[in-house]
Amino acid sequence: xxxxxxxxxxxxLAGGVAHAKGDQVQRGPAPKWAVQSEPMAxxxxxxxxxxxxxQDTEVHLDDKGQLLYNAYRIKVLHPNALQIGNLSLAWNPxxxxxxxxxxxxxxxxxxxxxxxxxxxEILRREDQLEAARLDGILTAVLRVPDLxxxxxxxxxxxxxxxxPTLGKNDAGLLMLGSEPAAGRYHLRLSWDEQDKPTVKxxxxxxxxxxxxxxxxxxxFDNPAALTPPKDAPPRFQWQRVxxxxxxxxxxxxxxxxxxxxxxxxxxxxxxxxxxxxxxxAAANAQPLDRAAAALKLVQQDVRYIYxxxxxxxxxPATADETWQRRYGDCKAKTALLxxxxxxxxxxxxxxxxxxxxxxxxxxxxxxxxxxxxxxxVRARVDGKSYWLDGxxxxxxxxxxxxxxxxxxxLPLTAQGSALERLAWKPxxxxxxxxxxxIDARAGFDKPARITNTTIKxxxxxxxxxxxxxxxxxxxxxxAFRQNAIGNTWQTIEDVQWRYDRKAQASVLTVIGTGTVxxxxxxxxxxxxxLPGGGFNPPEKRLRAAEQNQDxxxxxxxxxxxxxxxxxxxxATKPGQWSHKDDIDTRMFGRNYYRAFDLRxxxxxxxxxxxxxxxxxxxxxxxxxxGRISRFDNSMAWxxxxxxxxxxxxxxPRPVPATYEIDWTADxxxxxxxxxxx
Numbered sequence: 001x002x003x004x005x006x007x008x009x010x011x012x013l014a015g016g017v018a019h020a021k022g023d024q025v026q027r028g029p030a031p032k033w034a035v036q037s038e039p040m041a042x043x044x045x046x047x048x049x050x051x052x053x054x055q056d057t058e059v060h061l062d063d064k065g066q067l068l069y070n071a072y073r074i075k076v077l078h079p080n081a082l083q084i085g086n087l088s089l090a091w092n093p094x095x096x097x098x099x100x101x102x103x104x105x106x107x108x109x110x111x112x113x114x115x116x117x118x119x120x121e122i123l124r125r126e127d128q129l130e131a132a133r134l135d136g137i138l139t140a141v142l143r144v145p146d147l148x149x150x151x152x153x154x155x156x157x158x159x160x161x162x163x164p165t166l167g168k169n170d171a172g173l174l175m176l177g178s179e180p181a182a183g184r185y186h187l188r189l190s191w192d193e194q195d196k197p198t199v200k201x202x203x204x205x206x207x208x209x210x211x212x213x214x215x216x217x218x219x220f221d222n223p224a225a226l227t228p229p230k231d232a233p234p235r236f237q238w239q240r241v242x243x244x245x246x247x248x249x250x251x252x253x254x255x256x257x258x259x260x261x262x263x264x265x266x267x268x269x270x271x272x273x274x275x276x277x278x279x280x281a282a283a284n285a286q287p288l289d290r291a292a293a294a295l296k297l298v299q300q301d302v303r304y305i306y307x308x309x310x311x312x313x314x315x316p317a318t319a320d321e322t323w324q325r326r327y328g329d330c331k332a333k334t335a336l337l338x339x340x341x342x343x344x345x346x347x348x349x350x351x352x353x354x355x356x357x358x359x360x361x362x363x364x365x366x367x368x369x370x371x372x373x374x375x376x377v378r379a380r381v382d383g384k385s386y387w388l389d390g391x392x393x394x395x396x397x398x399x400x401x402x403x404x405x406x407x408x409x410l411p412l413t414a415q416g417s418a419l420e421r422l423a424w425k426p427x428x429x430x431x432x433x434x435x436x437x438i439d440a441r442a443g444f445d446k447p448a449r450i451t452n453t454t455i456k457x458x459x460x461x462x463x464x465x466x467x468x469x470x471x472x473x474x475x476x477x478x479a480f481r482q483n484a485i486g487n488t489w490q491t492i493e494d495v496q497w498r499y500d501r502k503a504q505a506s507v508l509t510v511i512g513t514g515t516v517x518x519x520x521x522x523x524x525x526x527x528x529x530l531p532g533g534g535f536n537p538p539e540k541r542l543r544a545a546e547q548n549q550d551x552x553x554x555x556x557x558x559x560x561x562x563x564x565x566x567x568x569x570x571a572t573k574p575g576q577w578s579h580k581d582d583i584d585t586r587m588f589g590r591n592y593y594r595a596f597d598l599r600x601x602x603x604x605x606x607x608x609x610x611x612x613x614x615x616x617x618x619x620x621x622x623x624x625x626g627r628i629s630r631f632d633n634s635m636a637w638x639x640x641x642x643x644x645x646x647x648x649x650x651x652p653r654p655v656p657a658t659y660e661i662d663w664t665a666d667x668x669x670x671x672x673x674x675x676x677x
Contacts, residue, residue: 052183065162085144101156165314171245171368190215235361251416264335277343298390333390427559464506503664532562533636561670576644589613597655608670
């Protein structure tokens with residue numbers, strides 16, 4: 001589901017004879033509600049690619065929704081800026097035709113009306129088919145002829161950006177970028193008397209707001225560059241933003257969308273989906289198994305294509321229509337899945353979410369359907385909630401937590417639901433486990449047999465599933481032999497891959513031989529830095545003096561585990577081997593752990609790091625800044641000394657070898673708290 005407004009900064013035009021249909025670009029004067037700013041004088045020392053003499057970005061709300069007016073006059077100062085003469089305007093014809101007001105070139109005292117001679121082209125092709133999108137968006141293009149350095153290009157156009165599904169009830173944003181070019185900028189929000197929205201501004205916009213009877217203006221001359229607070233959580237990146245909304249609360253959005261999915265999921269009396277549901281019910285006795293089978297059907301038998309045709313940007317296609325054509329977007333797949341679950345007697349609801357990660361601080365925003373870009377299903381089975389996403393590969397079953405790390409979601413219910421926060425907690429299982437087994441039993445001067453296994457979960461694991469599941473074993477082996485042989489690998493004998501549905505992980509194993517890079521330390525001593533065994537020291541958490549020092553610092557959640565086992569040369573004795581110190585520390589909300597163990601002719605190491613807090617208090621960060629100098633960032637060296645005689649010290653915690661346990665299990669000893677007893 002895509003909720004974005006299609007607007008280009010140099011967004012622009014095409015022209016021609018006025019038509020009533022929305023698939024043509026019209027010519028006409030600027031709307032009465034638009035207010036143009038006076039062009040700013042170009043300073044003698046103007047530098048950079050362009051100087052913005054004026055830029056007016058205005059939104060007007062009426063009884064049909066919202067219109068966007070964009071006008072500017074820009075002086076070209078550098079050859080690289082001549083590309084602003086490549087004008088394009090994208091629009092949804094369901095919302096009506098764009099209207100172009102002016103395109104002119106100012107050259108000295110001469111004014112050239114581009115629209116008198118230039119030819120315009122409207123592209124009706126779908127330009128994002130490779131991304132599985134059928135959005136119905138039309139694009140008009142115009143390449144301004146004979147644009148030169150020193151010219152000023154003037155442009156003005158208006159486009160209705162309302163989604164037909166929402167009509168007059170809509171929401172949106174006006175924004176000024178963090179590093180605008182020098183010049184004059186004007187943002188304006190206006191409305192008809194009966195369509196006054198709720199408005200909320202970031203503090204930097206509140207300070208410059210000019211309130212009128214039915215409008216608010218925000219004017220800037222040579223606005224300063226803004227630097228977001230360093231390493232602050234995403235919600236603190238919200239700068240120079242004006243929000244507006246005609247929705248009173250999030251419950252209103254929930255009530256508005258719930259009937260759309262309720263209607264789309266209703267099946268015809270003779271719908272073939274009723275037979276599919278009956279087949280699933282006959283083959284599966286338990287409700288959760290039935291839900292899983294319905295989900296797999298939607299994932300596997302209906303391919304994903306985003307469909308935004310004829311106002312479908314927010315309105316889902318019906319379940320019967322989607323099943324007939326066997327393709328659909330997240331809205332269509334959700335409606336189809338809801339219809340099957342209803343037939344199977346499984347309680348379920350559609351839930352709006354944000355896949356882009358932009359939902360931090362959503363509870364502080366005005367209610368807006370445009371804050372969401374995805375919809376999925378939440379089912380209730382035997383008193384427990386499960387998430388079902390029809391757009392994911394068919395290896396993903398109903399899960400207790402969404403695959404994507406959502407912070408806020410909006411359930412769609414007839415009575416209207418509020419925003420719902422999904423609590424975050426440290427990952428119980430590693431996002432990635434890397435296993436290295438180096439079999440050096442033949443000796444220091446012999447190639448070692450190497451087994452390298454990576455276990456990936458989450459989005460990266462699913463990306464591998466999509467990539468590797470379409471390959472034959474021979475193709476996979478050939479690809480790795482072509483690309484991987486070199487530094488580590490001398491030969492690759494076998495490549496094995498599988499997707500473990502129980503572990504929800506992609507498991508890739510490469511087997512072959514390679515040269516072990518033993519470091520000659522003199523006197524017959526040898527050293528080896530185990531792959532993946534060291535930690536880079538964390539960077540200090542500091543901000544510039546002008547930034548808010550009290551804001552928390554943000555950690556992107558992750559849990560990484562690396563395990564290396566070296567089968568030692570058989571001619572050596574345990575007492576001749578040593579290793580670096582273990583590590584078990586926490587800094588800046590991240591846990592660092594490393595442990596060694598020497599037994600049964602193998603030196604084992606496990607090294608894990610996990611984010612325990614996504615937000616670290618500024619005072620704690622300041623304290624940890626003083627601890628960085630004591631952070632152990634040593635590489636995971638193991639050392640052979642032929643003069644050694646004592647037996648190895650007993651490891652504080654046993655460390656399993658790569659081949660001793662199932663590293664795809666739910667609980668693996670990658671941290672001290674999960675160490676094997």
